[in-house]
Amino acid sequence: MNKELDKSQSTAALRDTFVARGVATAHPIIASRAAGAYLWDEKGRKYLDFVGGIGVLNVGHNHPAIVAAVQLQLESFSHVCFQVVGYEPYIRLAARLSELVAPGQGYKSVFLTTGAEAVENAIKIARGYTNRAGVIAFRGGFHGRTLLGMSLTGMSAPYKQNFGPFAPDVYHAPYPNAYHGITSDDALKALQTIFSTQIQADRVAAIILEPAQGDGGFLAAPAEFMQALRELTRKHGIVLICDEIQTGFGRTGKMFGFQHSGIQPDLVTVAKSLAGGLPISGVVGRPEIVDAPQPGGLGGTYGGNPLACAAANAVLDIFEQENLLERSVKIGEQLRAGLEKLQVTHPEMGEIRQTGAMVAVEFVSDQPARTPDSAIVQRILDAAREEGLLLIKCGVERNVVRFLSPLTVSDQDVSDALGMFGRAVAAAKAAT
Known part of the structure; x- marks a missing residue:
């Protein structure tokens, strides 16, 4: 078949011909522009976007302050590589994140490009600091699509497929999920079993977890579990890593998800909404841990790109100026109230989950048995799109609908979204 570029083909047809099949696209539309909480496709149809690039756009599409900051930086330089010469936006961002993650404790940062890179570097730092190899992650967790990211991820499909063998010295424990009968005590006992049967605690470099699992179904770790985990890691000299790539920057109603439990992690990974759509990630942590690698052991050509750092500093300004943490809480409360009415x-x-504006609904086909129903979820997503609302799914069984609205969204937009969602659920049920 002749695959030369045919300019008469639609963008969608070109995508089918030239883009790898393994890159999934949740909705069969092609974006043409976006602003605030809205996105328009090539045909000019307007959608209320409650996906936000999968939790990347907490400040909305094309926030004017971010556009201005990036334009200003672009006039100076777009790239020099921090491993060649330093620049002020990178250094200022490190200082600001230090105060946000651990006020007054002098935490240090390294900036990278993707969330998976942040996770890999956090593990690398922890291993360098402890001189240990073992890492414990949790079932249902998602930590990226690189080799180590896949190894840490606690889900098989679609991430692991036939991509093994995976990285060694990675162990998985159950994550608390009260709806499906896994208590904090169950999860903690399972950790002790890992120490007894698979790897001794004094050979574990790090325990990594999401304070609220993102792709795993928007499950928030109970405060008592996080506190017990913090105590356990201190006891055994294990580095506690909080993966805040999806939960960070206001999604949960606080700047970071770990702040709900009153603990202080050793390392925090950040990405997604840090820069309002520009690619940047980072590891922020205790200085004695972050400084364990020798010079040259950390970094990357594009890590902490000047344009992304400028955008990230603008994002932090927006949070201060627009009170987005308070807004996150209110959005979540409005969504929960509306969803509870629909649940009747x-x-x-089956279950509505809400921590700040991190909101999701798990769908089941049998309430008493709580049998996951992924089929209805896909019908709901398709029906919601027809209504003009973009949503995506999550959960190990892909039976959870997640809401990732911008934190700048209006009350009316939230109300409209609830109406669209309600009609989509009704349509999905009628289609069975």
């Missing part, structure tokens, strides 16, 4: 007439909505 739609028992398939």
Whole structure:
């Protein structure tokens, strides 16, 4: 077949011909522009975007302050590589994140490009500091698509496929999930079993977890579990890493998800909404741990790109100026209230989960048995798109609908989204 570029082909047809099949796209539309909480496709149709690039756009599409900051930086330079010469936006961002993650404790940062890179570097730092190899992650967790990221991820499909063998010295423990009968005590006992049967605690470099699992179903770790985990890691000299790539920057109603439990992690990974859509990630942590690698052991050509650092500093300004943490809490409360009303007439909505504006609904086909229903979720996503609302799914069984609205969204937009979602649920049920 002749695959030369045919300019008469639609963008969608070109995508099918030239883009790898392994890159999934949740919705069969092609974006043409976006602003605030809205996105328009090539045909000019307007959608209320409650995906936000998968939790990347907490300040909305094309926030004017971010556009201005990037334009200003672009006039000076777009790239020099921090491993060649330093620049002020990188250094200022490190200082600001230090105060946000651990005020007054002098935490240090290294900036990278993707969330998976941040995770890999956090593990590398922890291993360098402890001189240990073992890492414990949790079932249902998602930590990226690189070799180590896949190894740490606690889900098989679609991430692991036939991509093994995976990185060694990685162990998985159950994550608390009260809806499906896994208590904090169960999860803690399972950790002790790992220490007894698979790897001694004094050979574990790090325990990594999301304070609220993102792709795993928006499951928030109970405060008592986080506190017990912090005590356990201190006891055994294990580095505690909080993966805040999806939970960070206001999504949970606080700047970081770990702050709900009153603990202080050793390392924090950040990405996604840090820069309002520009690619940047980082590891922020205790100085004695972050400084364990020798010079040259950390970094990357594009890590902490000047344009992304400028955008990230603008994002932090926006949080201060627009009170987005308070707004996150209010958005979450409005969504929960509306979803609970729908749940009365739609028992398939098995559980509503909400931490700040991190909101999700798990769908089940049998309430008493809590049997996951992934089929209805896909029908809901398709019906919601027809209504003009973009949503995506998550959960190990892909039976959870997640809401990732911008924190700048209006009350009316949230109300409109709830109406669209309700009609989509009804349509999905009628289609069975």
